[in-house]
Amino acid sequence: MNSTADTATLKALDRAHHLHPFTDFHDYAQGNGRIFSRAEGVFIYDSDGNGMLDGMSGLWCCNLGYSQDRIKQAVFDQMQQLPYYNNFFNCSNQPAVELAAALIKVAPDGFDHVFFTNSGSEANDTNIRMVHRYYDLLGKPEKKLIISRKNAYHGSTIAAASLGGMKAMHEQAIGLSYVHHINQPHWFELAEPGEDEDSFGLRIARELESKIDELGEDRVAAFIAEPVQGAGGVIVPPDSYWPELQRICNERDILLIADEVICGFGRTGEWWGSQTYGMQPDLMTFAKAVTNGYMPLGGVLVSDKVADVLMASGGEFAHGLTYSGHPASCAAGLATLDILHEQNIVERAAKDLAPYFQNKLAALRDHPIVGQVRGRGCFAAVELVANKETRERLAPDSAGAVFCRDTANSLGLMVRQTGDAMIMSPPLICEHEHIDYLMEKLTASLDATAQHYKIAG
16 A cells, blocks of 8 residues: 655654554654665665665565565465455365465475464464373373473463573563573583583483473473574574484473464575474474465474374364465465475575575684674674673674674664674575675674774774
8 A cells, every 4th residue: 555654754653653663662753763664675765765685585484576466466365366365164265275285295294284474472372282182182191291492482471481491581571480491502602611512402301301300201391492593692502512402302292382473484495494403393383484474374284193193083282263264365375385495495594595695704703893693594683792711792782793783784684683693695596796785784883883882993
């Protein structure tokens, strides 16, 4: 819809009436936000015409950029035919049926069922319901506890935020009493002096075993984690980490939930982050890139191990959402998968874009305020420090990284700041020239930040 309102009017209306997610409402009401009005390819444009390379793929979701007319047309066509009907009461619709089948074709072996939601948050709520139902049907109703990780992000509903481990979210919401947390595999932050990454990975993974012993194996139902923690700061686990966690889950009758909302659909170099790390999950959460971010859609891929139990006994699974399997969203998902297949997006990104991106980023390790560069596939983080040896930060409350982010934004690069790290996940359709642009603007932002905090090269 076109509007004749100018930028100043839009910003005033925005400040007056619009409460934004993860925003300091008081500060924003006094500030000067940005209104985005259009996008093309891998660039987004604000209402004043300023262009920015979208180094975050929206919110980790627009892997194919913003000019995929095939997805838009699929949504339009579906709206003409069947704009909505529910999937309750033995009903279904053609796009939901076809997308479920299409997702199973790209799912790891042993997955044959899908439950659709509107978001990753709702999908993780669904995981809790499925895990509890699974063990109830097995005659183990005492297995209700779920273990997650500190600094994990699994969504923003009460249940999903409880699964997550972000301090700020827990301070503002009463967490579910049956969710517990162990440390994240963040070597840069948590390693002991002289501890190598593999030793660290084993030590942190074994915290799961200790927590199970503490809580009681007969009471612990599942462990949930992202293959790579995205919103927590692109925390790439040591190679030793996931094999040890898998061993523990297998030996202790603990279901493994892989939250693939960010890692899925090619971000780590495989279709699923679970495949990148050799994981064998029982449930897989997906959302975001399944529709390239063009329509809301999420869901759970359910392994045969879990589905067989859920389907073997009678009794209703008393859970669902009005828009589960929404026909227009599922049409967008089908078109997105078609593009990923026909253009070999996942394979091409893994073979060409990811190595180019990671190699370029590696050059930043020598920058005076860069303490660590970490990444996997097509996403990465650059950790900022004032002193490489002591890992002293640039400023309290991550102000240095905020300054760097704001500088990058002003230079025409959309990246995010999490803690003291700059994080990025460029679209999988980027060309080398786009990565060069990203590196140019990011390097300039790092230089400006070093100068601001008087850190000599």
